[in-house]
Amino acid sequence: MSEIYYVGIDLGTSRTSIATSTGKRMTTITCVGYAKDMITKKRFGKDYLLGQEALDNRLGLNMVWPLGAGVIEDNEDALKATRLILQNVVAQAIPDKKPEDKIYAAIGVPARASVKSKKHILEVSKGFIDKVMVVSEPFAVAYSIDKLYETLIVDIGAGSSDVSLQLGSMPTEDSERTIDIAGNYLDSCIQEGILEKYPNVQLTKNIVKTIKEKYGYVSQNSDPIIVTFTEAGKPKDYDITEIMREACLKLTDPICETVQDIIAHADPEFQVKFRNNIIIAGGGSRLKGIDRAIEKSLEEYGGGNAICVQDAEFEGAIGGLKLISECPEEMLEELD
Amino acid sequence: MDNKNYNISPSRKDSKGQIKVISGDRALRIRPKINNNTDELEFLRNRVKELEYEVARLKKELAERPSVSGEVNSFKTVTFSSLLNEQVQKTDSEDKKAIFKRIIAENKALREE
Numbered sequence: 001m002s003e004i005y006y007v008g009i010d011l012g013t014s015r016t017s018i019a020t021s022t023g024k025r026m027t028t029i030t031c032v033g034y035a036k037d038m039i040t041k042k043r044f045g046k047d048y049l050l051g052q053e054a055l056d057n058r059l060g061l062n063m064v065w066p067l068g069a070g071v072i073e074d075n076e077d078a079l080k081a082t083r084l085i086l087q088n089v090v091a092q093a094i095p096d097k098k099p100e101d102k103i104y105a106a107i108g109v110p111a112r113a114s115v116k117s118k119k120h121i122l123e124v125s126k127g128f129i130d131k132v133m134v135v136s137e138p139f140a141v142a143y144s145i146d147k148l149y150e151t152l153i154v155d156i157g158a159g160s161s162d163v164s165l166q167l168g169s170m171p172t173e174d175s176e177r178t179i180d181i182a183g184n185y186l187d188s189c190i191q192e193g194i195l196e197k198y199p200n201v202q203l204t205k206n207i208v209k210t211i212k213e214k215y216g217y218v219s220q221n222s223d224p225i226i227v228t229f230t231e232a233g234k235p236k237d238y239d240i241t242e243i244m245r246e247a248c249l250k251l252t253d254p255i256c257e258t259v260q261d262i263i264a265h266a267d268p269e270f271q272v273k274f275r276n277n278i279i280i281a282g283g284g285s286r287l288k289g290i291d292r293a294i295e296k297s298l299e300e301y302g303g304g305n306a307i308c309v310q311d312a313e314f315e316g317a318i319g320g321l322k323l324i325s326e327c328p329e330e331m332l333e334e335l336d
Numbered sequence: 337m338d339n340k341n342y343n344i345s346p347s348r349k350d351s352k353g354q355i356k357v358i359s360g361d362r363a364l365r366i367r368p369k370i371n372n373n374t375d376e377l378e379f380l381r382n383r384v385k386e387l388e389y390e391v392a393r394l395k396k397e398l399a400e401r402p403s404v405s406g407e408v409n410s411f412k413t414v415t416f417s418s419l420l421n422e423q424v425q426k427t428d429s430e431d432k433k434a435i436f437k438r439i440i441a442e443n444k445a446l447r448e449e
Contacts, residue, residue: 170438
């Protein structure tokens with residue numbers, strides 16, 4: 001007898017997370033590395049590597065990061081790579097799937113993703129996902145934590161940040177904003193800041209990302225951030241406390257302005273509720289003090305209350321899983 | 337029940353000398369007055385046992401009455417909060433149905449465009 005597996009997928013620029021109806025949760029880095037030549041191909045016994053494995057062996061690989069600004073890039077390589085990533089993550093999450101079993105998936109996209117980018121998701125999932133529901137990522141987060149009413153979701157990813165008012169129905173164009181100032185932008189700000197002060201240190205995107213994830217903060221105070229970089233191959237400790245804060249503020253300031261703007265344009269009778277019910281999700285919610293920074297930015301509007309989701313990595317995927325598994329069967333039948 | 341081991345005021349006994357059943361807010365209010373000098377937990381355990389026995393006895397009695405026979409087991413306690421929960425769940429499921437309708441419509445449009 002065939003079985004239906006439900007999955008929620010948060011297809012992100014940096015990471016892709018999946019939650020399944022079997023209780024499995026996993027996450028992978030959204031990248032594919034194709035073997036540069038026969039030597040690499042022979043070493044790994046295949047044409048490509050995925051996720052962390054690809055990153056770890058990237059010297060012999062041509063790396064493809066198929067998502068930019070939260071959506072699949074509009075080219076053949078990106079579509080092919082996204083398909084490989086999705087296929088792999090689904091296969092790993094549901095290892096017991098038999099050929100006759102079906103997979104129903106909800107896949108999150110940025111709030112204001114274009115029709116074309118949503119269609120790309122349908123295209124790349126053909127053949128291994130039987131029914132696909134494309135959903136707005138901040139809405140999936142709201143659904144996951146049952147905050148569909150008078151809530152403001154701030155979802156800070158790697159490629160884009162979404163600010164979305166939850167009005168008790170599906171969000172509309174007026175109730176959502178997507179900006180491309182997000183984690184990747186913060187990485188470039190940190191890198192610029194470090195190189196400006198210490199021009200000879202050797203940095204890669206991966207090093208910058210790692211220190212951001214470990215030390216990123218926007219609060220007033222922080223312990224000194226001392227990291228080890230190499231300069232012409234020689235390791236040395238560098239103090240980047242102030243550089244980190246300044247870079248992080250470059251990310252949070254535009255997000256706070258977007259929050260201010262969307263609340264200022266909301267129904268005046270509900271503005272207080274939105275201000276006091278702000279949920280911060282996505283990888284950006286891990287920046288220390290981001291909740292306080294958003295609250296502080298709302299002081300002249302009457303103050304606010306912001307909290308970060310408990311599970312930044314999986315909240316979107318869990319919301320997707322909840323959506324697809326709670327959707328009535330007769331409605332899902334319409335998605336072919 | 338023999339209450340000689342417990343410090344129960346005579347006003348807590350009924351006309352037959354049995355301890356009165358005190359429940360709800362009133363029980364909470366007078367709680368500190370119960371068994372100041374004895375084991376309160378033991379006292380409460382005994383009261384639970386007594387009440388369970390009383391419930392069983394009443395059920396049996398009701399079941400033996402022809403007019404209510406067959407309804408006893410399906411008896412359901414309806415409280416304000418259970419009614420409220422039912423209402424909330426109903427509204428919730430209606431809201432969700434509307435949300436799913438909208439998501440499916442958008443996804444269908446995506447396939448047709």
